[in-house]
Amino acid sequence: MKVGLFIPCYVDQFYPKVGIATLQLLEKLGCQVSYPPKQTCCGQPMANSGYEHLTHDCNRLFMNNFSEYDYIVSPSGSCVLHIKEHLHAPENETQNEGKATHIRKRIYELTEFLTDILKVENLEARFPFRVGLHQSCHGQRGLHLSQMSELVATPFSKPEQLLNMVKDVELVKLSRKDECCGFGGTFCVAEEAVSSRMGIDRIDDHVKNGTQVLTGGDMSCLMHLEGVIRRRKLPIKVMHIAEILTATE
Amino acid sequence: MTINHATAAEKFNKDFDRTTWHDETLWWVRQKRDRAAFSIPEWEKLRDTASQIKHNVLSNLDTYLVEFEKNAQKNGITVHWAADAHEHNEIILSILKKQGVTQIVKSKSMLTEECHLNPYLAENGVEVVDTDLGERIVQLADEPPSHIVLPCIHWKKEEIGVLFHKHLGTPEGCADPTLLTHAARENLREKFLTRRVAITGVNFAVAETGEFVVCTNEGNADMGAHLADVHIACMGIEKIIPQRAHLGVFLRLLARSATGQPITTYSSHFAKPRAGQEMHLVLVDNGRTTQLGREEFRNSLKCIRCGACMNTCPVYRRSGGHSYHNAVAGPIGSILAPNLDMTKNADLPFASTLCGSCSNVCPVKINIHEQLYEWRQVLTKSGHSPTAKTLGMKAMAAVLSNPSVYRLSGKMGRLALANVPFVVNNSLNPWYKQREMPEPPKESFGEWYKKNRG
Numbered sequence: 001m002k003v004g005l006f007i008p009c010y011v012d013q014f015y016p017k018v019g020i021a022t023l024q025l026l027e028k029l030g031c032q033v034s035y036p037p038k039q040t041c042c043g044q045p046m047a048n049s050g051y052e053h054l055t056h057d058c059n060r061l062f063m064n065n066f067s068e069y070d071y072i073v074s075p076s077g078s079c080v081l082h083i084k085e086h087l088h089a090p091e092n093e094t095q096n097e098g099k100a101t102h103i104r105k106r107i108y109e110l111t112e113f114l115t116d117i118l119k120v121e122n123l124e125a126r127f128p129f130r131v132g133l134h135q136s137c138h139g140q141r142g143l144h145l146s147q148m149s150e151l152v153a154t155p156f157s158k159p160e161q162l163l164n165m166v167k168d169v170e171l172v173k174l175s176r177k178d179e180c181c182g183f184g185g186t187f188c189v190a191e192e193a194v195s196s197r198m199g200i201d202r203i204d205d206h207v208k209n210g211t212q213v214l215t216g217g218d219m220s221c222l223m224h225l226e227g228v229i230r231r232r233k234l235p236i237k238v239m240h241i242a243e244i245l246t247a248t249e
Numbered sequence: 250m251t252i253n254h255a256t257a258a259e260k261f262n263k264d265f266d267r268t269t270w271h272d273e274t275l276w277w278v279r280q281k282r283d284r285a286a287f288s289i290p291e292w293e294k295l296r297d298t299a300s301q302i303k304h305n306v307l308s309n310l311d312t313y314l315v316e317f318e319k320n321a322q323k324n325g326i327t328v329h330w331a332a333d334a335h336e337h338n339e340i341i342l343s344i345l346k347k348q349g350v351t352q353i354v355k356s357k358s359m360l361t362e363e364c365h366l367n368p369y370l371a372e373n374g375v376e377v378v379d380t381d382l383g384e385r386i387v388q389l390a391d392e393p394p395s396h397i398v399l400p401c402i403h404w405k406k407e408e409i410g411v412l413f414h415k416h417l418g419t420p421e422g423c424a425d426p427t428l429l430t431h432a433a434r435e436n437l438r439e440k441f442l443t444r445r446v447a448i449t450g451v452n453f454a455v456a457e458t459g460e461f462v463v464c465t466n467e468g469n470a471d472m473g474a475h476l477a478d479v480h481i482a483c484m485g486i487e488k489i490i491p492q493r494a495h496l497g498v499f500l501r502l503l504a505r506s507a508t509g510q511p512i513t514t515y516s517s518h519f520a521k522p523r524a525g526q527e528m529h530l531v532l533v534d535n536g537r538t539t540q541l542g543r544e545e546f547r548n549s550l551k552c553i554r555c556g557a558c559m560n561t562c563p564v565y566r567r568s569g570g571h572s573y574h575n576a577v578a579g580p581i582g583s584i585l586a587p588n589l590d591m592t593k594n595a596d597l598p599f600a601s602t603l604c605g606s607c608s609n610v611c612p613v614k615i616n617i618h619e620q621l622y623e624w625r626q627v628l629t630k631s632g633h634s635p636t637a638k639t640l641g642m643k644a645m646a647a648v649l650s651n652p653s654v655y656r657l658s659g660k661m662g663r664l665a666l667a668n669v670p671f672v673v674n675n676s677l678n679p680w681y682k683q684r685e686m687p688e689p690p691k692e693s694f695g696e697w698y699k700k701n702r703g
Contacts, residue, residue, distance in 0.1 A: 009649065012694045013659045014687040019694030023702075035698050038652040045649075048603065048622065050629030051642045057650030141605035149283070150561065150609035152292040176276070180563045184602030189679040191600060193259035196683035197268060197567050198602075227684030 003031045004069030006107070008079045009041040011219050018219055021242040022075040022110055028246070029118055033073075036065040044082035048185045056090040059100070063089065067099035071117065072107040075242050077139025077217050080109040084143070109143055110242060111217055115158045120165070127247040128168035132211030132236075133159060134202065134225065135178040136218035145217065149178050159217055159241055166244060172211045179205075183224040199228040206236060213237045215244055254600040258568035271403060272566040278399070279560040281509025282610065289501070299498050300614035303551035306489055307541060313456040313489045314532065320459025321530060324521035329531045334364035337533045341366065341448070341481060342373055344529055348479055350375075350446050354437075356463070356470035357381040358450030359397050359554055360483050360533060362576040363589075366448075377448075378440045380469040382433055389416045395570025397577055398507045398556035403569050437469075447473030451484035451530075452503070452553070455493050460520035461530065462496065464503060464513040471517050479527045482519065486532050487550040499553060502612035506555040540588045545623045549584045551613040558607035558617055564600055573597060580607035584620040587628060595633040598624035656695065663689040 003026060007019040019035075026033045042062065043055035062083065066072045074080050084104050089096035114120045135157075139145045146157035163169050182188070182198025189195075203225060206214055214229070214236050216222050226238040262268050286292045306313060318328045331337035337360075345353065353370075355361065355377050367377050367388075379388045383400035387393065389412055394400030401409070410424035419432045449470040454461040461482055463470045474480040490499065496516075504510040522528035540546055559565045559579030570578035575586040575594060580601060586594035598621045607617040628634065648654050680686065692700075 007694050009655070009659075013663060014689065016690050016692060016694035016697050020697060023698075035695075035702070037695060037699070040652055040655040041649040043646075043649070046642050046646050048625070049638070049642060050599075050625035050634060051639075051646070052626050053630065054642055054646040057646065061650055061652070137602065137604035137606075141609065148606075148609050150606060152287055152289070178606075180602050180604035180606070182563065182602060184604075187599070187602050191255045191258060191564070192679035192682055193255070193262040194564050194567050194600075195602075197262050198563050199684065201272070201567075223687050224684065227680070227686065230685035231683060 001031055002068075002070045003033045004066045004072045005033050005035045006039060006042075006066065006072050006074035006079070007035065008074065008076045008219075010223070011076065014223065015219050015240065018075055018240040018242055021240065021246045022073075025110075025114075025242055025246050026073065028124075029114070029120060031118075039065045042079040042082045043086070044079060045185060047082065047086055052086065055086070059087055060090060060093070060096075062087060063096060063099045063103060066103050066107075070106065071113065072103060073110055073113045074107070075110045075217065075240060076219060077109045077136050077143050077145060078220055080107050081138040081142035083107050109139055109145065109217060111139075111159045111162055112143060112145055114245075115161055120162065123162065123165040123245055125165070125245055125247050126167035127213075127244050127249055130170045130172050130210050130212040131163060131244065132172040132174065132206040132209065132214050133157075133163065133241075134181060134214060134216035134218075134221055135159075136216055136221045137178075137180050139217050140178055146178075162245055163215075163241070166247065169244070172206065172209050174205050174209055176205055181221045181225055183221045185220075188224055195224070196228070199224050200232075203228050203232070203234065203236070207234060211236055213239055213244070215239050215241050217241050252574065253596040254568065254572050254574070255596065257572035257574070258564075258600070261569045261572055262567065268567055270405070271569060274402060275560045275566045278508060279557075279610075282506055282557055282560065283509075285505035285509040285511065289505070295498060295502055296612055296614050299502055299553075299612055300551060302490060302495050302498060303613050304548075306491065307487070307547060307550055310486065310489065310541065313491060314486060317454055317456040317459055317489055318532075320457065321461075322459070324459045326459065326521065326528045326530050329529060331531055331533045331535070333535045334533075337364045337483065337531055337535065338366050338369040340531050341483075342370065342375070344479065344481060345370075345375055345446060348446060350444075350479075352376045352378075352440075352444055353446040353448060354378050354380050354440050354444045354473045354477070355448040356450065356465060356473055357384055357400070358448065358483055359576060360450060360485050361448065362394065364483075364533070364535065366483075378437070378444070380437055380441070380467075380473055381465070382430065382467060382469075385433055385437065386412065389413075393571070393576065395578065396556060396559055397554050403571070441472050441476050444473075445477055446479045446481065447477035448481045448483065449474055451482050451488050453496060453499060454484055454489050454530075455491075455496070456489055457492050458520065460493075460518050461488075462516060462518050464500070464516050466508075466510075466514045468515050471515055474519065478525070479529070480519070480522070481529045481531065483531045483533060486534055486537055487552075503553055503555055506557040506610065506612040536589050540585070543588070546584060546588065546620055548615050549581070549588075549617075549620060551615050552581050552585070553613060555612055557610040557612065561606045561610045562601075563604065563606070564602065568600070573600070580617045580621065581615070584615075584617060584624060587624050591628060591631065591633055595628045598622075598628065656693075659693055663693070
């Protein structure tokens with residue numbers, strides 16, 4: 001199984017350790033992984049700001065980088081959702097729409113790839129801490145990585161399913177289990193006041209319920225929440241879920 | 250000029266504790282909604298059914314409207330058609346003039362808020378008394394409602410005590426909700442008994458019978474309509490449902506979604522005027538047919554005005570209804586408002602993180618967050634985006650579509666963060682106001698990969 005590793009731009013630049021943990025995890029689980037070196041971004045920062053029409057070049061680049069793989073896997077639900085919903089060949093290159101369709105169908109967020117495709121049932125990992133899981137909206141409500149609190153439906157959670165395979169992890173129960181953190185892409189600066197306040201409230205929930213390590217599947221939300229934690233000098237560590245699933249502490 | 254959402258929200262957030270209180274109050278309503286929804290095992294099927302009924306309505310609106318008009322007329326209701334807000338207001342004024350009336354009562358109608366009926370009538374010498382308690386409070390305070398179901402949710406009971414002391418003569422310092430409600434009721438009773446014309450909204454209009462249904466908890470619509478010689482009901486043309494049986498779906502969804510009650514206290518059917526009474530019904534378009542013609546936004550007309558999307562919206566809860574500067578606030582307001590005025594409301598589709606919670610609570614399954622995304626594209630393409638933003642986005646797109654430029658600027662960016670943090674860590678960077686910047690690593694993942702796997 002040939003897996004193309006998609007490391008989103010901000011993870012590449014600011015959180016290389018998340019990319020490394022993702023790569024090592026997939027390799028450990030027997031995947032043949034490669035990282036196309038010419039990749040950059042999924043195009044979401046422009047599209048969510050109302051400039052989807054400026055993403056053609058990004059889309060073309062993405063298609064050239066990833067169309068040859070059986071699966072494309074990424075440690076970011078938000079970027080994966082964007083590709084799934086919006087990756088198309090530019091209008092005058094419709095002959096390439098097949099490539100785009102292949103990618104849209106074959107791209108997976110890391111945890112769903114583990115539970116649904118690799119069907120992982122146990123992990124050799126140990127992490128003896130109280131872990132608070134942040135459900136990022138695009139992963140949860142967009143990719144359905146876990147059940148949403150608004151819907152009258154049976155609960156499930158792919159990230160929790162995996163965290164429960166890690167020895168000695170204690171999952172923290174939150175007061176609001178799937179409230180948005182307020183990152184929201186350019187929202188975090190365009191609506192700074194509300195964005196920051198949402199981040200503060202999310203962290204407050206974790207503080208009150210005893211989180212030692214805050215984790216999640218989207219580094220963008222975690223970057224925002226880490227910014228709040230560090231400014232307020234709180235004793236909470238932030239780690240991507242890939243880092244916990246590979247931990248041997 | 251209207252103040253934009255971000256600026257108004259920033260002002261709202263200056264009072265940290267009040268923002269906490271506002272958020273928690275509405276979250277409590279959201280939790281009540283959850284309990285009510287989870288008590289119905291077939292809840293999701295009900296939502297599907299409601300959405301499908303509305304889909305049928307929107308696809309056949311022309312025939313249902315004509316059918317409704319015919320049946321309503323048969324019942325003795327006078328039906329008026331208004332193309333826009335101005336026509337709606339003129340129709341109402343003309344009825345009042347014919348009656349020689351200068352004082353009226355009105356129960357809650359978001360449509361009349363949308364049409365700015367109160368100020369129009371005031372300019373024309375007509376005094377309107379809002380009889381819904383929450384609306385009465387904001388009317389006395391000379392403010393618009395901040396929520397479509399809970400118009401004064403942004404007011405604390407102590408503040409209402411002060412307001413009532415000033416306007417209704419309640420004892421100074423009295424903040425007891427029961428006493429304050431009694432005072433309002435007594436004050437309103439005199440208005441109910443003396444006003445000869447009553448305006449109400451409409452929640453549902455049934456095409457097959459020509460009747461309309463008004464849902465309230467206070468019974469104020471009934472009190473107004475039953476005591477008045479003339480009842481004027483105002484409705485947007487999308488409020489039509491084909492059959493009376495469909496109320497069995499909508500009435501189960503409406504109050505559960507809105508406040509977590511099984512049903513509104515009063516769900517009153519008005520089918521024909523009583524002997525000696527005049528009954529008018531004003532059917533208003535005001536942009537609705539335009540929205541019907543916008544394929545990607547058509548479904549927004551399914552809205553039954555329950556307000557569930559506001560209660561669940563993490564942004565609404567922390568910015569307040571007035572920050573949306575539109576009669577209908579919150580997520581649904583943000584997809585309806587640009588249809589009415591793109592220039593004035595260009596900020597609203599951006600007042601969201603696109604978290605999607607609104608679409609999940611919507612009882613008629615409007616894809617609200619997807620429409621917010623689509624409005625962003627439409628507004629940008631039609632030139633409603635600031636030039637600086639466009640330039641920034643073009644620059645970003647150029648960098649991100651060229652791998653070597655991207656790698657170089659990534660390096661430069663990390664260098665800047667590591668060595669001259671003051672460049673980014675200053676008050677001009679909105680991120681840094683309340684958050685630290687990420688700590689830049691020595692190398693990117695791409696660089697690590699080249700060394701270790703290349």
